[in-house]
Amino acid sequence: MSIGVDVGGTSVRAGVVDRHGTVVDTARAPTPSAETALEDAIVAVVSGLAARHKIGAVGLAVAGFVTTDRRSVMFAPHLAWRDVAVADRISERLSLPVVLEHDANAAVLAEHRFGAARGSRVALLVAIGTGIGGGLLLDGRLFRGAFGVAPELGHLRLVPHGRPCSCGKSGCWERYCSGTALSVSAVELLARHPGRSTVLAREASIDARTVTGRKVAAAARDGDPLARRAMAELATWLGEGLALVADIYDPEIVVIAGGVSESAPLFLDDAREHYRKSITGAGYRPLARIRTAQLGDDAALVGAALLAADRT
């Protein structure tokens, strides 16, 4: 068996994964902000699991740029590593082989082997959470680009002169289609239509920062009209963005993952409609199926474990 570790901005989640993709044991820890502490946390969760199971290798799924040899992290916006040979460092401490992969790449591998993208040749995974992460399989193989950083979908500029983004650009896709975007859209809508939404208006009147994407999604589920409108905006931009990506890669399946996908019943049909209308040659070409992920939160961890298992 192998261990997959999802090294995210808030937590380090590890799981022992068997060859059927089943997670048989798990451990987690909060993500420390300093480099050494982060590595200590990974070593601690993995060691705990390795003491209870016979482990052959470890895969780390990282929200960041990973070199083509899967040994180093070049850059990870929410983690301490900058040009660090993470695989060698962790491998030395654990005395186990270690491999790295971008978390969305790992997730699309897992969904392809065990989940929503099973049997497809060209599959795109779009993880919608705080931002957007993308993973792409072409002819059944992971497409990582020439330098390992493809596909970086979240920062495609969809809206000229649009909302400013932390990446330094503006109008990026994830500024309009993410949990963060739900919150921004709701606050903008509240400013334009004061009194439309009692729940969110009350939140915003205290502090606009408390109107999180999660709260907007919950309000939309309860039928709140303003939250539903924020959700409709997300659906529009999801469809528009997917149409743009589909014009390049022509996927047969698009898997929607990430925290926001839990609210899929509130936006997915709308997004499919926008996708159908926005794609080039609309009405005269087969369209990708757009579905939600099946492995949920475990996809990246399972994918990383798969890569580790393939190495042993």
Ligand SMILES: [Zn+2]
């Ligand atoms: Zn950006």
